[in-house]
Amino acid sequence: MIQDLGGVIFLDGAGKKRWTKTNAVSVTPLLPLRVDEKLSYVDAMTSLVRIRP
Secondary structure (H helix, E strand, C coil), X not given: CEEECCEEEEECCCCCEEEEECCCEEECCCCCEECCXXXXXXXXXXXXXXXXX
């Protein structure tokens, strides 16, 4: 994913939340990215396009 962020959150190999600083535009893998410890970036994006009852 190409994005312009100050940092990204992901889970490391042990399942612990990690934050790393990025410099301007960065290319990052999409699936490991997290909004927080429970919500993946993909789930957050797709929840924005679902029609809720």
